[in-house]
Amino acid sequence: MNGHGAIRAYSNLPDLRAKDPAGTGVNVSAIPFARATKFGSPGYDASVVLLLKRVDYVQMADYLPRQRQGIETGQTHGASFSRSAEMSLHFVNRQKSNGLQTVFLARALRRKGGQAMMRLLRLPWTTLATASLVLASCTANPTSAGADEGGDSGKAKGKSSHFCVDDALVAQQQTLPGLDGGGGRQVAIVVDPQGLQDEFVVNEVTYHPTSQADLQGFLTRYKGKVLRDGTPMIVPNNPRGTTSAASSGYYLIRVDLTLSKLADLKKTMEAHGLMGDFRFSSTDAARLLALVGRETNAGPNFVAKPLAAKIPEHPDGKGGNLDATQFFWLNGTLPLGTDVIRAWNYLLYKGFPPMNGTWKPSFVAILDGGFALNPADPTTSAPLTGNLDFGFFRQWDVVDHDLTAGATCPGDGDSVCSSYHGTQVFAVAAAQFGNSYGTAGTGGEVVSPMLIRIDGSEYVFGDAIRSASLNGADVINLSWGGKCGSVCDAFHETLTALQEDITFATGYGPSAVVVAAGNDGLDAADPFTGDLPCHLDNVICVGAVQQNANAEPFSNFGTPLTIWAPDREIGTVDPILAGNLLGPAQLRQPLKGTSFAAPFVSGVIGLIKQLGNRTTNDLKNLLQVTSNVSSDPKVSPVTLPKTQGIVNPLGAVMTARPPLRPTIQITNPANGAQVVPDASLQFVASVNDPEPGFANYPYRFPVTVRWSSNRDGLLCSGAVPGVPNGATCTPSKLTPGTHVITAVAISAFGAQSIPYGEIVVEVVYPAPIPVITLPAPNSTFFTSQTITFHGHANAAVDGLLSGSALTWSSSFQGDLGPSVCTSPAVDCTMSAKLIAGTHVITLKATNSVNVSGTATVPVQVLSGDDYPTVTILSYYDGDYNFAPGDVETLVGAATDPVDATLPDSAFVWTDSRDGFLGARKTLPVVLSGTPGVFTDHLVTLTVTNHAGHKGTASVHLGVGTIN
Incomplete structure (x- = not known):
């Protein structure tokens, strides 16, 4: 009935x-x-x-x-x-x-x-x-119960409890897998007056006996069979070397419900504060609650479910492999800023994994009901479809107590197995990176997965948590959860056992226990609407954020949450979906739900644990103080100290073990040296970064060196790879005087050298060196001629000077004006008529810091009104760009105060090496020279007017080297 x-x-x-x-x-x-x-x-x-x-x-x-x-x-x-x-x-x-x-x-x-x-x-x-006492059907709501004749219904008035059986109550997962290969276990439901639903295995009790006699008495009263005695499963070759483990003290017992009567159900429910209308999925469900109510230290084996939200479509990924460095949840794309890839690089920089030698990865245990491993292969339980994302992994089954974690049905709570929930959870945390397959887990190269098959019952959750910790798990991920209604809250022995298992794990390893916040969009702080185990102690509870850094609308929120992480990742190849024509290598499964935010953080904690073990409280603090801020107050509450926020993988690992400081020492010039800031000046320093990555990956993690002066600021900045060479700086300009030169080494991850490299130098600028190339000293000119003076000057730092930096003057006539220079300024000229007399012509060169140098040439100027002025038009003085055999065309010009035009015969070209070249204004010539050997030629043009008065002009030309 x-x-x-x-x-x-x-x-x-x-x-x-x-x-x-x-x-x-x-x-x-x-x-x-x-x-x-x-x-x-x-x-x-x-x-x-x-x-x-x-x-x-x-x-x-x-x-x-x-x-x-x-x-x-x-x-x-x-x-x-x-x-x-x-x-x-x-x-x-x-x-x-x-x-x-x-x-x-x-x-x-x-x-x-x-x-x-x-x-x-x-x-x-x-x-x-x-x-x-027989329970009636729920086709109508009763309004009284027991001896409460005509009493009011409802928990609000708290007068009595009312019970019925509701055929419409069907558990999301109606049966759990049998333990140790046995038959399925029926899931029952109770719904409290507020509509909160608790699910539990109908004939299983978590019992915490006070003694062996107490245990035996319980077993006798209900014909109980011990299914689990609290002794966690230990697998061979576990990393911590544990060979045995004591019982947790909690037993999972199957009971005969015909021995649990209903007469005291009302009494026990009300004794536990459970007032109002309660609906059961069966009379046996009520018998189980009557049993745990009358017994001390007994509770139902409550049931939870995977916390994944469904996405109806998946991309086919046609056209090549996906690039994980482009995944927004891995590459630090703002506003999320979850820079996982740089966190991987930081661990490489820190030497994890090392280039050689032994090393222990971080073991991340994924507790879930289904993994895409072949259950028909009891020896290896190899990945289905040859999935390469698993890499090296360990596996065992706390449901059947064997060493294979594959399942025929993924166990994700659906009536039709649409995806392997456990496989996708694993992939987010620990899928192999850079294998041209599937996806990449946040743990990168330093995590190794432990795949542990569970059912949906909370006793088995606790059993698996304890087993994972004893077998070496650094991180334990549980992407399952469920509500704890008033019945769960009242009969909490199973939750107490689960809490003790979590506390054990976080103290023994210590293992970090990471759980999902839940997908109901509710405040997790409410014990009746928030999901377990999120609001248990010693867990790291994770909410889900969107790509825009706001909370997912379905994600639970509130004070029990520790941190938030993205959930819309791409999972590994799904073997169920791989049955279509695309083939498994082209399928990636899109994910959504706090089920996938949790393993994101689990993989990150795996990175952190490579840098040193930490307690759960330490991890919580580390994750929160380094978190990225969201504009969504659900994600980043406005509180001090800082709480929650979006996980920042790079910030977390760098804070967990900050980078060591590089060292730097200036080796040239010596401290106290006097230096000339010309092209030959070079500062040199030896640099070292003590982190392994600097030497292991010399061009991946270079040190940046910044050179500066207390007077002139930044001088140079450049990267120094981790190979045997030093840092150098050739400053472009230094002001004269005393300088404190500082060299700072900055590692690839921002650590600065302290103390800095530092020296004191005296910067001096030598006077520029001007040269007057023409005319030759003591040359004679006449007052009717315009005389052209040629010269140039080179200055330290400034190089060739030109323009107003080169000025001419006469000892007899004073200032003659600035120079007109070619480009580059190898020939700077000044033309002037001078009065009769002996002149000492001075070329003054002044550099950019107002230091000057001079050159002089004496010339004699005589009175004379009929002397021509000669100019060479084709080449400038110091033009050395001629190869042997080249034909150069010499072009000259002359002006005469009396003769208007002078004939070609008046123009005679001679060379200091080759002698007479020819007589005409324009003359093609081949100057002598040897290839590769510089040969200097002084070419002179002499012009004679009708009176027989002469004028000359000369240029230096070079043959043999082409600049």
Whole structure:
């Protein structure tokens, strides 16, 4: 029978003792049916009272046929019941004083063949109350219960508890896998007055005995069978070398529910503060709660579920491999800023994994109900579809207690297995990076997965957590969770066991236990709406954020959360989806849900743990103080000190073990040296970064050296790879005077050298060196001629000077003006007419810091009005760009105060090496020279006017080297 609620007491019914004065029996047809005042609506069973003495079995054939019409219409003497209904006949008014020694409960069986059979069960007085409590159906809501005649319903008024069985209650996962290869285990449901649902295994109890005798007594009372004794599973060759482990003290026991009566259900529920209307999925579910309510240290084995949200489509990934460095959740793309890839690089820089030698990875245990491993292969349980993302992994099964974690059904709670939840959770944390397959886990190269198969029960959760920790897990990820309604809160022995297992793991390893916040969009701080185990102690609870750094709308939130992480990653190849024409190598599974935010953080903690073990509180603080800020107050509450935020992998690992400081020492020039800041000046320093990555990956993690002066600021900056060479700086300009030169080495991850490299130098600028190339000293000119002076000057730092930096003057005539220079300034000229006399011509060169140098040449100027002025037009003085054999065309010009035009015959070209070259204004010549050998030629043009007066001009030309 489907039943509901506490049984109503009926009084003032007719006393039938007079009908049977001899005590031989009762004429059943004489019993009137009484309409059940509270249960009398359609769908409820009619209840009547039988006061019998010596009747074991009654055939109702002589009564029911006469009532057949009433039975079929559902109306018989005021009783209301359906055609297929059962009748429950309950004793409710004890009359022991009248001499009745035995009471019988009559139950009419379901109608068959037009008749119904009534079986009378002989029950002693002492057990009547237990046997007579039968739960009614929930097709209508009862408003009273037990002895609370006409009482109010509901927890708010807190007067009583009300119970019924609701056929519509169906668990998301109706059965859990059998333990040790056994049959499936039925999941039951109870719903409290607020609609909060708790699921549990219908016939399993978590029991914490105080002694062996206590345990034995419990087993005897309920014909119990110990399924688990709290001893965690230890696998061969576990990293911590554990060979045995003591029991947690909590037992998982299968009980015989026929030995748990319902009479005290109301009492025990109310004793635990459970008031109001409760719906059960079955009478056995109520019997289990009656059992744990009456027993001390007992609780239901509650059930949770994977915390993944469904995404209906997946990309086919056609056209090549995905580049993990482009995944927004890995490459530090803002506003998320979850820079996982640089965190991997930081560990390489720190020497994890090392270039050679032994090394222990961080073991990340993934506790889940399904992994895409071949369950038909008991030896290796190899990945299905040849999935390369698994890499090297360890596996075991705490459900069947064997060393394979594959499952035929992924166990993600769906009626149709649509994805391997565990495989995808694993992939987010630990999928192999850079293998041209699937995806990449946040743990990169330094984590190794432990794949541990669980079922959905919280006892097995705790068992697996303890097993993972004892077997060397550095991080334990549990992407499952469930609500803890009022029933779960009241009967919390299983939660206490789970809490103790978590506390053990976080203290023993210490293992970090990372859990998902849940996908209901509710405040996790509410113990009835938040998911377990998020609000248990010593867990790192993770919420899910979108790419825009705001909370996922479905993610739970609130103070129990530790940190937030992205969830919309791309998972590894899904073997179920790989059955289509695309093939497994082209499929990636998109993910969503706090189930996938949690392993994101688990992989990051795996990175952190390479840099030193940390307690859970240390990890929480580290994750929060380094977190990235979101504009969403759910994600980044406005609190001091800083809490929650978005996980910052790079910041976390760098804070966990900051980079060591590089060292630097200036080796040239010596401290106190006097230096000339010309092209030959070079500062040199020796540099070293003590981190392994500097030498192991010399061009990947260079040191940057910044050179500066206390007077002139930044001088140079450049990267120095981790190979045997030093840092150098050739400054472009230094002001004269005393300088403090500082060299700072900055590592690839920002650590600066202290103390800095530092020296004191005196910067001096030598005077520029000007040179007057033409005319030759003591040359003679006439007052009618314009004289052209040639020169140039080179200055330290400034190089060739030009323009106003080169000025001419005469000792006899004063300032003659600045120079006009070619580019580059190898020939700077000044032309002037001078008065008669002896002149000392001075070329003054002044550099950029106002230091000057001079050169002089004496010349004699005579009076004369008829002397030509000669100019060479084709080349400038110092033009050395001629190869041997080249034809150079010499071009000259002359002006004369008397002769307007001078003939070609007046122009004569001579060379200091080759002698006479020719006579004409324009003359092609080949100057002598040897390839590769510089040959200087002084070419002179002499012009004679009609009076026989001469004028000259000269240039230096070079043959043999082309600049």
